[in-house]
Amino acid sequence: MTYAKVFLNGQLVMEHKGGYTPFKADVSRYLKYGADNQLVVYVDSSERMEIPPFGYVVDYLTYGGIYREVWLEFTEQVIVENCHVRTRNVLNPEKLLDLDLYLTNFAQQASTVDLEFSVLNEEQTIHQFQETVALTGENNQRLNIQQAISGVELWDTENPNLYTLEVKIKDYGHVIDQASFRFGFRQVEFKTDGFFLNGNRLKIRGLNRHQSFPYVGYAMPKRAQQKDAEILKQELGLNTVRLSHYPQSDHFLDRCDELGLLVFNEIPGWQHIGEQGEWWDTTLQHVEEMICKDWNRPSIFIWGVRINESEDCDALYQETNRLAKSLDDTRPTGG
Structure with missing residues (x-):
């Protein structure tokens, strides 16, 4: 789940670092039309120093394998x-x-x-x-x-x-x-006197949510993901959830949109900031992939572009904020 490589007919198509954000691979140049093809996805679930959230200690479990949807698309030009x-x-x-x-x-x-x-x-x-x-x-x-x-x-x-x-x-x-x-049509804004949704001040009441479940880890189907959102909104009476500490299932987020449950979405990480170079580059990649996947969701009211509970790192966080604002000027950033 941490690192993936895609092969078609023995040819490396691409690699991807990180298991919480989506990626696409154009395999057409290696496709054998009118013949059998072999598509292989190699997944490495070991902790790699250059891929967030790893590099030191993480306070949540990161499971192996492919646990979200995978599909093939046949398209026009x-x-x-x-x-x-x-x-x-x-x-x-x-x-x-x-x-x-x-x-x-x-x-x-x-x-x-x-x-x-x-x-x-x-x-x-x-x-x-x-x-x-x-x-x-x-x-x-x-x-x-x-x-x-x-x-x-x-x-x-x-x-x-x-x-x-x-x-x-x-x-x-x-x-x-x-x-x-x-x-959805909506406007979010933080002011000195609070948070405002569509011009109305709203008190935020919420909890953190991990996407792991007993015995099965991350590998839970659509209905279970939806049920978590329903518990938060309908049973606990909350209006906000923080995705701790990584982007989570589209099924959960779909239900948040439908229920009116505000979402604090954030990049993978916990306390540790890796060395400048590949670790930082992958963090910026995660910021872009997270925002481009979820930028139309009205439930998401803030992008978490800092590593959770990390020390200040102005050089890195100036870049994550700059990137987030360049991709989406409709939401604040935090972390």
Whole structure:
């Protein structure tokens, strides 16, 4: 779980350091079309000095093996890689969708495509708009698209209203890729007199949560992950949970979005800061992977970009904060 390598047909495709954040591997260059292929994922669960949270002592158990979902994707040449859905002006009648859309162009050919956007409230489409964009021919391209929207409800701890943004890429009217992103309209802010959600002061009441369970460790299914969120919100009457001390299951976070349970999400670590170099680089990698995975979740109100209970390290934490703010300017950072 700590370290992984992906092989296809005996060829190394990529490696990844850390077992709490996701990664993708493009295996197409080693694929044998029309023949049998062998895909191997090598997982090293030993403690490695250059990979957080390791390097000294950790006060929580880190288990081995693959315990979260793994899947294969077959795609067209141009796909939606990700979309950062930022909601602006949420306290005004007319709100703003500020989208950073990330496209991958495997063919690396310049062309023009049509983008179709739909905002859904459950299954009902409440808003649609289109854009025609030029592909530059670069492998990765980011587009900023802004759209005014009204008639939507805010997300908060008592009324966790959720919406879905559907994005379709069309080439001469034919849909070549589509993706959906769930989000909520809300605003978070810390002031000298407290925490404010949608302009209303809210007292934070919460607990830490580890994702380990007796006898099975991290390997618990969707329903058990969801149940933990329900216990925190419905049985204990809390409004906040801190993910201690690493990013956790998407199933747990999905339920937090649905229940209105605020989340303090943080990078892997406990007290120890490794030597500058590979350990620091991997920490910055974890910051980016954590934020890019979860930046649309209305439940997450703060990014933990410091190693839990660590000493001050200005050089490292200036970089983690700078990176977090460059990726997401809608949330504060802490730790």
